[in-house]
Amino acid sequence: MATKQNKFLALYEPIHDRFERFCRARVYGDLDYKDLINETLLLAYSKFESLKSDKAFLSFLFTIAVRYLASNAKKDKHNLNTEGFDLSTIADKQADTENSTNVYLLHQALALLPVEQKEAIILFEISGFSIKDISDIQNAGESAVKQRLKRGRERLTAILTFESIHKRGEVNL
Amino acid sequence: MKMEDINNPLLDNLFAEARTEAPQHSFRATKKSLLSGLAIGGAGLLTAKLITSSILKSKFFIMSISAVTVLSTAVVVYTTAVKPNESISLDKTNPKTEFVATNTTMGSVLPENLFVEAPKITESFLTEVEPDDTTVVIEADSSQKVAEIIEEVMQTINLEKIEREIEHAMLSIDTEKLENAIEEMVASIDGEALENAVDDLIESIQSIEISHENVDMAIARLAQDSARLEQVKAQLDQLKSIHIDIDDISDIEDIDEIGHTGETYSYSYTSKSSVTEVGGGSSKKMTDDLTKRVFTINNQTTEADLKDFNEVATKAGIDMSYNCKIKSNKIKQLNMRLKIDNGNGKNYSNDFHIHDIKKGDGFSFNVVWYEDEDGKAVRFNDKQSICRQRSRTNCN
Numbered sequence: 001m002a003t004k005q006n007k008f009l010a011l012y013e014p015i016h017d018r019f020e021r022f023c024r025a026r027v028y029g030d031l032d033y034k035d036l037i038n039e040t041l042l043l044a045y046s047k048f049e050s051l052k053s054d055k056a057f058l059s060f061l062f063t064i065a066v067r068y069l070a071s072n073a074k075k076d077k078h079n080l081n082t083e084g085f086d087l088s089t090i091a092d093k094q095a096d097t098e099n100s101t102n103v104y105l106l107h108q109a110l111a112l113l114p115v116e117q118k119e120a121i122i123l124f125e126i127s128g129f130s131i132k133d134i135s136d137i138q139n140a141g142e143s144a145v146k147q148r149l150k151r152g153r154e155r156l157t158a159i160l161t162f163e164s165i166h167k168r169g170e171v172n173l
Numbered sequence: 174m175k176m177e178d179i180n181n182p183l184l185d186n187l188f189a190e191a192r193t194e195a196p197q198h199s200f201r202a203t204k205k206s207l208l209s210g211l212a213i214g215g216a217g218l219l220t221a222k223l224i225t226s227s228i229l230k231s232k233f234f235i236m237s238i239s240a241v242t243v244l245s246t247a248v249v250v251y252t253t254a255v256k257p258n259e260s261i262s263l264d265k266t267n268p269k270t271e272f273v274a275t276n277t278t279m280g281s282v283l284p285e286n287l288f289v290e291a292p293k294i295t296e297s298f299l300t301e302v303e304p305d306d307t308t309v310v311i312e313a314d315s316s317q318k319v320a321e322i323i324e325e326v327m328q329t330i331n332l333e334k335i336e337r338e339i340e341h342a343m344l345s346i347d348t349e350k351l352e353n354a355i356e357e358m359v360a361s362i363d364g365e366a367l368e369n370a371v372d373d374l375i376e377s378i379q380s381i382e383i384s385h386e387n388v389d390m391a392i393a394r395l396a397q398d399s400a401r402l403e404q405v406k407a408q409l410d411q412l413k414s415i416h417i418d419i420d421d422i423s424d425i426e427d428i429d430e431i432g433h434t435g436e437t438y439s440y441s442y443t444s445k446s447s448v449t450e451v452g453g454g455s456s457k458k459m460t461d462d463l464t465k466r467v468f469t470i471n472n473q474t475t476e477a478d479l480k481d482f483n484e485v486a487t488k489a490g491i492d493m494s495y496n497c498k499i500k501s502n503k504i505k506q507l508n509m510r511l512k513i514d515n516g517n518g519k520n521y522s523n524d525f526h527i528h529d530i531k532k533g534d535g536f537s538f539n540v541v542w543y544e545d546e547d548g549k550a551v552r553f554n555d556k557q558s559i560c561r562q563r564s565r566t567n568c569n
Contacts, residue, residue: 002352005211013200020196020203034198038206045211103194106187125188157181 008045011057018127019061025122026069028107040065062127063137066119073115109159117152120145208349233327241323463543463551471537472530475502482540486511489550491542505530511540513550523553 012019023033023040044064051060110118116138123129123137124145131149135142466489468482476499486493495509506528513521527536541554 002349002356005208005349005352009204009207012203016200016203017196020198021191021194024197025191034203034206037198037203038210041203041207042210045207102187103191106191126191128192153181153184157184160183160187161181 004048005045008048011054012041012061015058015061018058019065022062022122022127023065025107025110025126026065026119029111036065036069040068043068059129059133059137062123062129066137067139069115105160106156109156112159113152113155116140117148117155120148121152121156124149237323237327244323463545465554466542466544466550468540469537470504470507470525470540472503472535474504475499476504479504486540486550489542489544489548490514491550511542511553513542513552515549515551521552 019040020033020037023036027033027036040061044061047064051057110122113121119138120134123134124131129137131142131145135145138145140148466485468485470479470482476497479495479497483493483495490513492512492514493510495507497504497508498506504527507525508527509525511523515521523540525538525540527538530536539554542550543552543554545551
């Protein structure tokens with residue numbers, strides 16, 4: 001058991017930063033990203049034997065996180081529904097330094113996007129996955145992923161350009 | 174939507190910042206959380222939190238309900254308790270308390286801080302109340318106080334704090350250390366050696382064969398030994414029963430004083446005891462009044478001793494004849510015949526032949542006869558025992 005645990009942690013340690021950034025951006029305003037990290041790691045650990053190659057651990061972990069959130073969204077749509085979601089009411093514990101102000105704004109803007117778009121953009125832009133990898137993780141076609149990326153960037157640009165992240169409904173693309 | 178919007182440098186800069194941003198949740202903290210999650214049985218942390226929270230809430234709810242019930246019961250019991258001969262002073266001028274004052278004949282133990290007043294009923298109703306009605310209405314001040322106390326207690330129990338403490342305690346379990354310790358303990362047990370020892374033990378147990386034949390043989394041997402023991406006991410009893418005339422064996426004691434010369438002897442011996450009936454007539458009745466005479470002749474017996482013995486035997490009516498070879502005052506060869514003619518037609522005879530006595534060996538035999546009241550020999554002993562005493566054996 002200790003061997004499995006050590007191996008798991010050894011594989012996880014180098015990708016911890018990427019995964020932490022993804023979780024933080026992905027569940028901004030919805031959940032505590034630490035809970036998502038822990039839950040994903042526990043699930044990944046329980047299914048660790050099914051991992052065929054150590055190189056696949058990165059996508060293995062991200063896929064579990066994405067699917068966990070998807071299944072969670074099905075169970076409790078209310079939690080992940082951005083309709084009627086007012087960012088001004090969120091107390092962002094993460095935006096406590098000036099250096100992270102831009103990232104904080106980005107997360108706020110991302111939170112306004114549809115889940116698939118937001119997820120695709122985070123995976124592509126922040127986590128550094130390829131379109132093919134994202135299509136595997138999201139279980140969608142590459143063209144669909146490209147569409148999500150394109151539309152997501154457009155919406156993000158609009159949000160950030162018009163500085164309307166605090167005014168829901170003003171961004172109409 | 175234009176393409177320049179998609180390739181927005183602002184966005185690229187933001188994403189670049191997001192990519193290089195330092196993690197806010199360190200790997201160490203994540204590891205700790207993961208290990209804690211594994212320690213609670215693999216259940217998800219969110220699940221664990223939910224379970225803990227619901228359990229705590231349920232517990233707290235039950236405790237609160239129980240506390241309220243107990244306190245309410247206590248208040249009701251306390252306020253309705255009545256002590257005899259205890260009155261309450263009420264202002265009878267007050268129409269509200271007049272009714273109570275006239276109807277609390279038994280008195281009560283209401284505390285001073287409780288406000289007691291007449292029931293809030295109309296005057297017309299008061300007129301309808303029977304004089305012996307002891308109804309007492311207690312205002313809800315005490316209940317409110319109880320409720321306030323309960324609220325204070327509930328406030329002091331900080332549920333969130335308890336939850337945090339539990340979570341903190343769960344996180345503080347260093348499962349890695351615990352697992353390492355367990356692994357070390359398990360590793361320290363030499364499983365192979367233990368297994369081998371157990372196998373040896375099982376083999377040794379299996380190798381024990383309980384043979385019924387062996388058991389039967391052992392029992393038979395035991396029975397045989399017991400029979401022998403009984404025989405020996407019987408012989409000992411028989412020997413004990415033999416009466417020895419000390420005067421008669423004084424000669425033997427004298428013989429014992431003669432030392433051994435150490436010369437070479439060789440001997441052989443024969444003993445023959447026979448009874449020959451030579452004529453009719455009634456045989457003499459054997460009674461316990463017979464006196465047993467015992468004489469021991471051994472390798473230390475001298476020729477003079479033999480002569481003395483011959484005289485004693487002749488005096489007892491025994492026809493004795495012997496011849497012997499003496500060397501260094503020791504018997505080297507002896508042939509002796511003793512004959513009793515009791516005059517009733519029966520002749521008894523005893524023959525002793527000793528020769529081939531080797532150096533270091535000895536011999537010993539008893540000549541035994543029984544005498545009647547007149548000192549006459551009646552018969553010899555039925556069993557004549559002659560002992561050859563070799564150098565390494567004892568003659569009993």
